[in-house]
Each structure stands twice: as C-alpha cells, then as structure tokens.
Amino acid sequence: MADQASGKIRVTPSQALRMILPWIKQRIMDQVKAVWLIVVYLVFFQTIILGMAISDAAMISFGIALVIFGLTFFMEGLMLGLMPLGEIVGVKLPQKSNLVVILLFSIGLGFLATLAEPAIGVLQAAGSSVLPWEAPLLYHLLNKASGVLVNSVGLGVGLAVMFGMLRFIYNWSLKPFIYFMVGGLSIVTFLLCYGSDNFLHLAGLAWDCGAVTTGPVTVPLVLALGIGISRMVGDAEEGAAGFGVVTLASLFPILTVLTLGGLYSSSVPDPVYLKNDKGAFITNQHDQKVADPIAFYKNEKALNLFGNDKRSPKEDLDFYIAKFIHKNPSDRPLFLGIEKQLLAAEKKHAQAFQQQGEQNTDYLKLFKNNMTLGLQAICLLGIPMLLVFWFVLREKLPKTDETFLGLGFAIVGMGIFSMGIELGLTKLGDQIGSKVPAAYKNISLDKNQETKIDPFNPKVVQQSIKANGEIESYFVVHDAGNYKTVPFHEDHLKGSTYSYLPTIGPLFGKEGGLMGIAVILIFAFILGYGATLAEPALNALGSTVEELTVGTFKKSLLMQSVALGVGFGIALGVAKIMFNIPLIWLCGLPYLCLLVITKISTEEFVNIGWDSAGVTTGPITVPLVLAMGLGIGGQVGVVEGFGILSMASVCPILSVLTVGLIVTARRNAAIQTLPVDKPSTPAAN
C-alpha cells in the first residue's frame, strides 16, 4: 500500500470515495443537527399553532437545504483555513515583528472586518421604518451618512482589536474594560438621551451596532489570532486566554458611534412634536409624542439629510414625503400646509411609485450577489493575513494546500449559506413574524389572501352599536362550518363583488388576553433558542472554548447556556415591543446585574461569557428576530427593531456567567472540603 520512495500513500479513486463520503455525511449531519430545531419549530408553529399553510414551501425548503450545505462548507472552511491561519499569524507576529506592527495590524484587521461583513444592511433593516422627522440624526446616519457610520464602526472595531491584543501582551484583565466601558458609556448615553431627543433614538443603534458587526468570519479569525498571540507572549494563568476581543469589539463602536452622533448633531434638526390646542403634546396609542413633519420640512437643516446623485436635496425631500404618503395615505392630514409642494412631487414621481412592488426573484443575480458577498468577506480578511504572513513575517505556511482549500470552502460556504438564508429562513421568518400577533389579537391577513363574495347581497349587512354610541356595519360569513363576523365598508363593494381581507385571531383567549401574550413570549423564546444553536460563529467559539479548556468547558454547555440566554433576551425584547417598555429599563437593569456578577466571576468565565454575547447576533438569528420584531411591531404600531438585538446580547452574558459561577463553586468545593493547613514556609531555604 505504501509507496516508500515518495513517502506517499496511493489511494485508488474508489478508496478515496469510501473516505470522502462518510466524511461529507458526518459534516452535513452536524449542520442538520444544528439547524433542524429552528426549521421544524417554525414550520410547526405556522402550520399547527397558527393553522396556516406555508406559501412558497418549495422555495423555502430549497433555501433551507442551501443553508445546511452552505454551513457545512463554511464551518469546514473555518476549521481548515481561516482559524489555523489566524492562529499561526498570532504565534509568529510577536516573534518576527514589534509592538507597533502588531498594533497597526490589529487596527487594520478590525477595520477590514467591518468592511468585509457589512452589518449596515442589518442596521438599515432594523431602522427601515425610522422617519426623518421623528429621529433626524438616526435617519441621517442610516441613510445619507451610512458610509461614515460604517467607517466609524470600523474604527471602533479596529481600536477594540488593538486593545484586545494589548491585553494579551500585558496580561490585563478584561474586567476594568467592562466596568469602564459599560459603566461609562451607560452614563454618557443616559446624559445624552436626557439632553437631546435625537440621541434618544441614536442610543439603540449605537448599542446594537457593535454586536452586529462581529460576524461569522470576524469572530473565529480574531479569536484564533488572539489565541496565537496570547500563547506566544501571554503569562495568563487562566485556561482560556485569547478571548475578550469580541467583547471589546461590541463596546468600542458604541463610543465611536456616539461620538459620530455628537459631530453630526449640530447639522441635523431636532425633532419637534405636535401640540394640541391646550399646549400639551399629542401622543399616539403608545404614549409616544407625535413628531411634527411640517416643522421638520421648514427647518433648513433638514436639507442636510437628503439629496443624492439624481436629485437635489430639496427635490429628494419632496420625493421622500410624496413616497411616504403614497405608502401611508391615512397620514396625509399631517402635511396640511405643504399640500402644494406635495402634489407637484407626487405628479412628478408618480411613475417611480408604480414601479415598486414588482419583484421577481432572479436566481442568477441572487447567486452572483451572495457569492460576491462570500468572496468579499473571506478575501478582505484572508488576503491581508496571507500577505502579512508572507511578506512581513517572511514565513512559510505549514499546510498551504489545506489553508487554501479551507479558504475556498469558506467562500463557497458563505455564498451558498447567505443565499439560503435569503431564500429560506428570512422568508419563513417574515411569514410567521407578520402572523404571530394573531395569537393574542385580531389581525388581517396578506393582500394575496383577499376573499371575494360574488354576488354580494347587501341585505345581510347588519348594524351594531359601540359603548360610545358609534354605529358600525357588519355581516356574517359562513365559511367551512364557521360563522365569522366581518366589518362592512361600503367602498369595498364594487358592482356585485364585495372583497375583504379575512382576519385571524385572537387564537388564544380574548383579544389582548394573557394566554395569547404568553404564547407569543414562548414563541419568541424558542425562536431565539433554536436560532442561536444554529449560529456558525457561536459553534466556532464553542469548539474553541472546548479545545482550549481541554474539554472542561464543553461546547454543548456553552451553547445551551447561551441559547437559553438569547431565548430569554428575545422574549424580553418582544415584551418591550408589545408593552412599549423603555429600553433603558430593560437594558439598564440587566447591565447593572452584569457588573455585579462580572465582579465576582473568574477571569476565564468573564472572557468567555462576554464574548459569547457578541457572537449571538449572527446571520441566522438577526433576520429571524428582526422579521418577528418588525412583524409584531408593525401590528401593534411601534416602529424600531433595535431593542430586541441588545436584549439578545445582554441575557446570554448573564446565563453564561451564572453557569460559570456554579461550575467554579463546585470546583472550589472539591478542593476546599479538604483540610488546608499548608506549611507556612517551604522546607528549603
């Protein structure tokens, strides 16, 4: 069998196949195990609990298959290519270069990481319903100034990686960073929010963007780099040196984004709120003050927020408002006083509004876009690493073929996987997200489920009276054995055809009942739990933790505690949206607990716990959570997706640190039960 001369073993194609097939099967099964829970759960919830069919089922199944294949390639690519590369660069860097080079390299890497995995798309999605007159600063940063925002987040991540490496080199504890950054930034955020309504809206973005930027490529790479460096230079006593960078990468961008907000705050208008005749603020059903679009329109600074290559700022502003009214015709009365400008803009851009809404999935384009995304993410991070390794460190790569195969796998995997998410998971999430509120309140279904009655006999219409004397018309429909009341609107009757959108819910208990709310919170919990178990970055972190602690901190223990934490966090986040609890309460309290629990935890668990928070908000969780958050938010009339993500970051830290405290207590108990009367002086001397 062995070819002694060349030292190589020749393998026949059939033998090779016998080796490769079980290997592929095993890897795919690993990912199926990671993903099945969330998929089965979503399908189960939609079909059994909500009792609705899944539209586009074939497409969604195809998308989910792509997610599994993509993840298989991507995880293998991480383990073969990216992580070994990061680690070897980390080991060689301190040997072959000096501190300045290490620090410059770190800043550059952090910056590139932000460009490589553009989280701005996620943030824009979360803030897609932000209105310029409600939150001018936030709107500006997410739209016209989004490039600057990305750069400032990049700077923040760069600084974080730099301080992370300094920590390893000088063996600094992570705790002071946490106390200073979390404590300091909380106070600063609070003061800014107190001082300006603009910052009130920006705070959510600032606290979210750090966690969102650290994606599935950045986290493993930075982890591996840190592990390499700390092994070479560190004197840490702890078993898990090399962690902590992800934490810093979640904290520093808060600082840079808030600073950026400060720089821009003078050039954007402050939000102005509508008042009634008595001079009191008008509020909507959630006690939020209603912004005054006219005041905004007339403020000269408003023009700073608009304008692009095609349209001048003034034109663009008119266009925006016209588009807004096109989408929300009921808000037209808000714009009394500028109708003339509005009509002109509506006339001018009428065609542009018509074109929207027609979307055909172009698979080739989708494939190309996602492959480019993968290529961009891996190359922007991988190529600089290779260049530094070859030309700055002048080293030979130990397993060149393996590394390149790994990088190739990672690119292909990332492409397929993000395509699958777009086709499968996001679609499934959107469908359920918009329907979940049916559990506790009555909602109307999508446009494509419009029901027509032909011929409609107006005789069936009856009248009812409300407590305040208002008269309402309705009729009763007999559908598949059930009698349902449907409100009657005269304008829905065209000729002999009456068309209406069927409504659904409340499925559990009364409208707004406890039972229905409980169902939604449980749904949110399991969604967060299942999605977290499928997150690639967390899987990589878990494997790394298990490897570094030689199996004393099992991957499964870490994943389970993080997933439980995320589940709780998301349930709390949904509660925030449903009851409109201010974020400061929901985040402030857990962060306060965190500072205390961090103080009493060991360095090892503090590093791992805080890092796991940064990796939870990844490509699987974020679209699902956002879809659900925006779905519920849309149904109850609250419009920001930001709070949920920060809750999903805080709670896993709490759960991991709590588990850490239990584990540490048990270990200490194992030694402390023994009589410890250590001799005071060593026998020698």
Place this chain on the structure above:
Amino acid sequence: MSISRISIHLFRSLAKDMVKSLNQIGIEQLTELSGRSPVLQESKGLLALLSGSKGLSDDPSVLITFTIPSEKENDLINYIIEMGQLDLPGRGTVYAEEIDLPMSTDADSVNQPKPLSSKTYPTLKQAIGICCIVQRGEGNKVAQLILESGAAVPNITFGTGLGVRDKMGLLRITIPADKELVWVAVSHFDADILMDAIIDVVKLDQPGKGFIYTFPISQAMLNMQVTRDEGRSAASMEQVVAAIDEIKGDIEWRRRARVIDRQHRHYLKGLIELTLVCDEGGADELIAAAMSAGAPGASISKMKQLSPEAGNSTDSISKSRECCYLIVAKDSLPPILKALSEGDAFQKKHHSVTMSQSTLDAFTYIPKNQ
C-alpha cells in the same frame, strides 16, 4: 549521570503555588501542559441538564514536567507532596521516571535543585504508567473505566496525531487528527488488568482506534479520590486508605487478589518512547523528518515553557512549545535522531529537547498481512 523526569498532574488552581514552590528550590526549567482530570460524580440540577454529562465531572488540571538528576528524585518527590499537599486525596498526582537524554544539548537544562530535607511520605515504588492515545471524544470512556476500577485518577490532555494521515495529500482532511491522551499511574498489580480492560473498552484491536503503552515509574504518589459523591461517614474511603498507607509506610497492602488471566494478545515489546520538545511551528517538519527515518507517527500537544529565559524573540527558546510523543523501535532510534539533527532540530531554529525511555508493553491494531 542518570536523569529523572518528574510529572505533576495538578488541579489547575493549585498550579501557580506549585510552580512558585519549585522555583524557590531552584527548579526553573519547567513545562506546563493543560489537561483535565475527570472524577466520578453524579451530576445534578441545571448543570447536568445543560451539559448532558454522564457521571463524570471534568476539572481543569495542569501537567507540570521537568528533569532532575536521579539522586535528587526521592527528596524532590517528598517536597512536592508536602508543598502541594498531595498526600490528601483529590489534589493531584506526582510521579518520576528514569529517562535518557540521547542528544545532549544546552536546551536540555536538567534542573539542579538545592539540597532539601523534608518529611518522608509513603510513596508507591515501582509503579506503572499507562498512556492511551485515542480519538477525540473517546478519552472519557477510558477515564471512566480507570475510575471505576478504583486504581487512580487519570488525566487527559489533547493532542493531534501525525502519521499515515499525512501521507495522503489533501484526502487527509477526511481523517480526524484530534486525539486525546489519557495518562494514569497505577500500582504494578493493577497495570496489566487495566491495560487489557482499556483495550477492550475502546476496541484498540480494531484499525484506527488508537494506541496504548505502559512505562516504568520509579516512584509515585497517586490521587486516589476517584469519586466526588458525598460520603455519609466520618472519613471518606480515600482518607481511610491514605491513613493505612501512612501506618504501613507502603501501599503494597493494597494488592488485590485478582487472577491475572491475560488474553492472548500480541503485545509489542521493547519499544522506545521518544519525547521531542521543540518551539511551536517546528513539529510538523521535524516529525516528517523522523517519519522518513522510520518513525511510524507522533502525537503532538501544545505546551508552555516556563523557563525564565524563554521569550518571544527568534533566538530564545519559545514560550510556546510543542511536545511530540513518538513510539519507535529500538533499532530505528539512532537513524531518527540523526534525521532530527539533520533537520536542525537541535539548532536555534527549533531548540529541541529529546528524552527517551523504554516502554514495557504496547498495543495497537496491526494489519494481518504484515
């Protein structure tokens, strides 16, 4: 001058003090390897639910190794037991083996401890060390068997395997390289029976399952606390055993009347365990050289060099080292050492150290046609 290698498997949180105590008596050339030390424990509550662990509790441990002249061995073992309170069950294990330094270099740096006079503890003379190399994830099976036999508490370290796998080109990625190394020191009357049981439980007689070998230990203090379940008596069984040890001044009384009925297995005799320690990043190259000279393969673990002169410049010994265990035939030792020195193993490039000792029995799957 004969040389002894001292290995201390210690609870991680006790390691810092131990290193300090060793430094105080002039032992500064130390290496440290992370490991875990499983004990029997019924897991209860939230933790068991989350981790899904079955009856074993894994504690972080550290393997500290260094070399000293053999005549100091006795004093030193007693000093270590005293400093680490290893006579109390559940804290750690220490053992000494006589080794050779086949390629003497500066990097060898045998420690010269200051003269010591300390208490004498009853230790186990003529013990047997067992090292079992299995696939990642199989280690706890071996550990559970050892713990349930009551022989001693094993320690597990991680390593990667180099061997046949690396002659296959890129196809190698289909074979997992991650290994677990299970270490345990036991009395000689436990060794054979335990070795056979381990071979059975992880099916080492089948291809690709792993390797096991035993080696002589000149002196040892074992950690006998195999279980952490709360006792309901005034003293735990381990404490009773320790007390009788002290009265008898020996642990020979523990010999069990077992009928040793060894299965008819073909044990490999007279092999050499060659330990090669080099700067991180060099192991692949050096092991490739050794393999071309007849070594069948190696297991590599990452370890930390605690010597004061270790640093991160290219000239000094690296703080981050790789420790390779090779089991080779006696005849092939000289050509392997030659190949290693031709690969600049002992120059500044790698700062290698080699240690060798004879193994007693070894066992692995051997294809029939060979």
